Amino acid sequence: MLRNGFAASKRSMATVAAEQLLPKKYGGRYTVTLIPGDGIGKEVTDSVVSIFESENVPIDWETVSISGLDNQEGVQKAVESLKRNKVGLKGIWHTPADQTGHGSLNVALRKQLDIFANVALFKSVPGVKTRLQNIDLVVIRENTEGEYSGLEHESVPGVVESLKIMTKPKSERIARFAFDFALKNNRKSVCAVHKANIMKLGDGLFRNCVNEVGAKEYPEIEVKNIIVDNASMQAVAKPHQFDVLVTPNLYGSILGNIGAALIGGPGLVPGANFGREFAVFEPGSRHVGLDIKGQNLANPTAMILSSSLMLRHLGLNSYADRISKATYDVIAEGKSVTKDIGGTASTTEFTNAIIEKLKTL
Known part of the structure; x- marks a missing residue:
């Protein structure tokens, strides 16, 4: 690679x-x-x-x-x-x-x-001193929907509704992208990051699409799942367990900042x-x-x-x-x-x- x-x-x-x-x-x-x-x-x-x-x-x-x-x-x-x-x-x-x-x-x-x-x-970049070495992970995030759908309105004064849109076609599309990336770059696993324990329909759809695409179309790649708050903790404590992470928009942004801190900053x-x-x-x-x-x-x-x-x-x-x-x-x-x-x-x-x-x- x-x-x-x-x-x-x-x-x-x-x-x-x-x-x-x-x-x-x-x-x-x-x-x-x-x-x-x-x-x-x-x-x-x-x-x-x-x-x-x-x-x-x-x-x-x-x-x-x-x-x-x-x-x-x-x-x-x-x-x-x-x-x-x-x-x-x-x-x-x-x-x-x-x-x-x-x-x-x-x-x-x-x-x-x-x-x-x-x-x-x-x-990890040789020559840059960080707490952990040999970091090598990829975050693939969906760019066009989820929390960044941009659909907000104030239904009554002081009450704002912000719509998080999740669709099966776009969830499957980003899942296939992540698995294809894994195959192309000799990666072993793809992990779906979600909050399906709370947002059972929206994040549940995303997680299920990743699992189904992986199981049916990419049997050679291991499919994993992790709740986003646990993913954040694990990324700080044991980042070497991750290979390719596939996420909705907001979760990818958060994990991306954690990843930047792990390797020495956003400039890298x-x-x-x-x-x-x-x-x-x-x-x-x-x-x-x-x-x-x-x-x-x-x-x-x-x-x-x-x-x-x-x-x-x-x-x-x-x-x-x-x-x-x-x-x-x-x-x-x-x-x-x-x-x-x-x-x-x-x-x-x-x-x-x-x-x-x-x-x-």
């Missing part, structure tokens, strides 16, 4: 992912949508752009910035670009807790394009989102980093490794391998790493160290 990516296989990552359309390639080059996002987004995507330029990666960027646009216009601009290009690299959009109207911009983008599967990879987690036609690559732990915006302190590793996943998706494996290896080598040496993982280097210095390392490979 590739160290921070998806291994090659005769089977697709997912049944639906097999239907994905790659962007059109002109003159040996791909055009990819670049969405810097908010907070530290521009700083970490700038790192990727600099590294790609140093390696002459055959990627042309179509940059989409929503600065100065209202929420709906910004999302639509990003949607139109992704419809043209099919593949994107994205920072995280910030959604304030008191924002009204469109809700989460990230959720809106995924729902409009039906980018239904989020994959976040939590793997690569991620990707897949739909029938589109693929958007972004850090797997969705932290905007508003508190360090513009200070040249951000760790761009998650974005760099996410861009390596993107390159593999495009079939540019040699570029992906070189960039990910250089990134891991710089971290392992520990001379030019950012503050969050024990160093003193700036974002720019860390990026330049990777570029220099690439010259030696």
Whole structure:
């Protein structure tokens, strides 16, 4: 298995992912949508752009910035670009807790394009000191329904109803995606995370769909189940028991933050989102980093490794391998790493160290 990516296989990552359309390639080059996002987004995507330029990666960027646009216009601009290009690299959009109207911009983008599967990879990084070592787990979350359905209303003053929508087709779809991922990457088990002991119909449907899909279609993969609160405790105490976790949206968000803490922080987690036609690559732990915006302190590793996943998706494996290896080598040496993982280097210095390392490979 590739160290921070998806291994090659005769089977697709997912049944639906097999239907994905790659962007059109002109003159040996791909055009990819670049969405810097908010907070530290521009700083970490700038790192990727600099590294790609140093390696002459055959990627042309179509940059989409929503600065100065209202929420709906910004999302639509990003949607139109992704419809043209099919593949994107994205920072995280910030959604304030008191924002009204469109809700989460990230959720809106995924729902409009039906980018239904989020994959976040939590793997220990040599050179990063953490309480537990040899972490290697994957969280696959459903992106378009569940707690993030976005259907809320105030029925009477002081009483809010927030609807959690769970459907059999989408639960089966994400289950097949998770099992296909497990097969492709030589994973042994898929564990459904749920709260069916309380939400017997909604989470019960999700759990049952995962169990049925696994038993009928993937007998070679072990199927497990775990209640979300227990999953959170077990992820902190004994994370090595987990392989692939498949979750509704909210539970995946919670476990993703736990996973980030296990391996050294959100700046180390690569991620990707897949739909029938589109693929958007972004850090797997969705932290905007508003508190360090513009200070040249951000760790761009998650974005760099996410861009390596993107390159593999495009079939540019040699570029992906070189960039990910250089990134891991710089971290392992520990001379030019950012503050969050024990160093003193700036974002720019860390990026330049990777570029220099690439010259030696």
